[in-house]
Amino acid sequence: MHGHHARPSSSTLFGSTSVPSSDRTTGRHSRPGRLSTRLRRRIAVYGAIEFLSTHDPDDPGPGEECLLLVHDRQVVGEIDYRMCARCARGVITGVALDERFHGSGLGTRALSHLRARHPGTAWRSTLTLRATRDLLRRMRIPTADPGPFCAHAG
Template sequence: MSGDHARSASALFRSAAHLVAPPHAARHGRRERLGRRLRRRIRAYRDVEFLSTHIPGDPGPGHECLLLVHVRKVVGQVHYQICTACGDGVITGVDIDEYFLSNGLGNRALSHLRARHPVITWRSTLTLRTTRDLLRRMRIPAAPADVACVHGLATTAPVAAG
């Protein structure tokens, strides 16, 4: 037997060791996860820069790529096409690293595109669930992949999605 039956029921004789909680209780683990998630979100908003570039090889006059750069490393890309003549823009690909996925970086990138090109009406050819949800939140309507601009810029199939 453990000897618990011979102990007094009075609080004077109990040791304080039984009343102290372990140093890493379950609720502290949740707090650490929330803190880690908050630090990643702050890092995504503070440390990620946006750089616009033409796709190498210049596939067309309206094909561009918005690079999401974190400390000299590309952590995401948004591929899009613009026709300034008709004021139409098509998002053909969104690719963001897993580490930055649920931190609002996709919203920030699409908001940056809208701010950079305020007169452009945006639509998208992406159909994957994650990008479809992002575009629905940003109120960017879906468009068929084979719709062509009247000025000759044909939209292509999605480049990358994530």
């Protein structure tokens, strides 16, 4: 039988059901381990991150405050901000994340937490670095002048 050796071991009416082993393990453009690494980081972000604030709710005046992001009793990020409860205005002055949590959604989650902690506050930012500027643009937080942000700032 000529050509019998080229016939697939399992065939159906529409062709072979077997997939070459090289196509099963990795795709053409995939990076092995990349998806699992991102998934592990995202799980860590949404499960084990605590938010600790230096905000004093009894102090209505403006002041420098900080939202700490803590993972396993270690600070992995912080958001520095000033806020005035009388004016209902807030200015984000700094965003810092540990390198291993970049691209994990932690920045978005932290800014969402800050908005939920201070409802009704109009947020602005003085940050101009590309990474933080892109994050703030995605969160729809406009850029402000670095000067005083309200009449109560002194």
